[in-house]
Amino acid sequence: MAKLENDTLIRALLRQPTPYTPVWLMRQAGRYLPEYNATRARAGDFLTLCKTPALATEVTLQPLERFPLDAAILFSDILTIPDAMGLGLSFAEGEGPRFARPVRDEAAVGRLVPPRPEAELRYVLDAVRQIRRALRGRVPLIGFAGSPFTLACYMIEGGSSADFGTVKTMLYRRPDLLHRLLEVNARAVADYLNAQIEAGAQAVMLFDTWGGTLAHAAYLEFSLAYIRRVIESLAREAAGERVPSIVFTKGGGPWLESIAACGCDAVGVDWTVSLADARRRVGERVALQGNLDPLVLLTDSAVVRREAERTLADFGGGPGHVFNLGHGIVPATPPEHVAALVEAVHRASRTRVRGPAPPGA
């Protein structure tokens, strides 16, 4: 494997000094990019795009051709695991994901088996290997998975939901059954992320998209406990290098202290939380990743620059910050605003460290 040229992401996740604040963006490979839409049109549908390593590699690299981002993130979907469990995943055009066989009773939970990554999820690992080769050490590759609870939400509801009534009814009435399902998911997610690490992922991120819909105590018991179990099972190193882990619970602001204590290296925060407050609350335990409101990217380049600088100032300098959005890029985002953001983060954070840059730097 090629030596990593730009290791700012890895260093920042481990709270080591970097010459500037590294930046990558959730959904940086996505529908706001015309070249992504062209590849997706060639693939025919979203699942084929995910399941064809050459195409997944192509779209993973697209944003790096446009912007000097400090990381690539595997192009895939969090639902590859339940799909590999045989639940029958499909994406209807303009709608969210659908499972043909949702998991709602003892029998269905009893049938669940964690997929073998190099068998049922081989296509993901092939994509990781191809992306690593294509990157040639330019920037690190981030692997990822959905959190055990977030996967359970889709598996139980059979798709997305406004209020997760079916999941919550199981949580409150049959906590034992939900725990059994979450145990399977935790094993599946740990196996999957370890396989991604073995295939070449240089950092890993857990997306807990729906943990934030839970009551405080339920979050700790049904989401964070299984995130901790995954984190504890992860390989800490690969090829002699530390592989940092990031945990992101959307809406997890009230619980940052608990999340920071789960064993991860970095905590993703959404835009509702001030990075200064977050830093005060988590202390020296973890790095922070975030947290610009993605809708800032709908405005104009001047506003984007101003808000990027505010976000950096809110964190306040020093090691341990990875710049990101507080959630994914929205499809209506003009790509030139992303260019302005990446440029502003690099320039302003360098200035914060080193004093004013020379003109044209």
Added chain:
Amino acid sequence: MAKLENDTLIRALLRQPTPYTPVWLMRQAGRYLPEYNATRARAGDFLTLCKTPALATEVTLQPLERFPLDAAILFSDILTIPDAMGLGLSFAEGEGPRFARPVRDEAAVGRLVPPRPEAELRYVLDAVRQIRRALRGRVPLIGFAGSPFTLACYMIEGGSSADFGTVKTMLYRRPDLLHRLLEVNARAVADYLNAQIEAGAQAVMLFDTWGGTLAHAAYLEFSLAYIRRVIESLAREAAGERVPSIVFTKGGGPWLESIAACGCDAVGVDWTVSLADARRRVGERVALQGNLDPLVLLTDSAVVRREAERTLADFGGGPGHVFNLGHGIVPATPPEHVAALVEAVHRASRTRVRGPAPPGA
């Protein structure tokens, strides 16, 4: 006016001792009640129901006939103010609210005038007066309004929105224009709540449904600053009695300290926040209202009782707790689960104060 027989709500909001924890429920008059649906069907549509004081009185009292709730809340809608500003409110069946004339530019903002409560919003004040008469002092009546920012969201988007892209674009690009709009809204809301207090409302609540979608700094500048302005303008007393104020920002967990410092008597909290944590964070400054996950009411009476007791235990006893949900009752809620909840809150909180109740008490 009749003397208040059950003043537990008022006392709890003012952090005075009560013999048990008072309970009321957001959307306690609503679609989960067959009698509400019957009245609404008679009214023909939702807006007519809101605008006909006799019908608004009828539905306000319906839940009190079924359950020994400790407060009534005015049946109305937060959008009465922008409707009275002439924006052309309608509710399409099965959809959310729509404004025919959204407010998106200087000219539209310049045309906005705070409604005169006893003129354009007379029907609300007539409802308040009729409800007070019908209650005959049984329990207090809570008046309410949307927060200036939450009203602005609907006024600018022209309805609800998945991400409030139009509002946020104005917030980031034309903060001056949004501030002008919010100033008008703050005056309108303060006038409206003061008129409700004069007409007989014994406590008032500000619903900040969408403040929680904002970034930390934007929340303070565009939502909380105007909530504070409203609170400062409110009459503190009516007919020689204190009129407590409640502020509820859905998703406001990360900002509880700031909300508690806005001058209100009580802070509503949603279920993502532990009441014990919230209490630690706000100290002795305010009472807390909340915070059961409304979806618990979809389960069964035994679970409802258990979770009610957990919520009471989470607060931990002592004065300053008003039991409520963390958001409105969902339409699929079986009314008998609401009965179980109210009974459990009363029984368990009395026990916490006085020791075990006698059988059948």
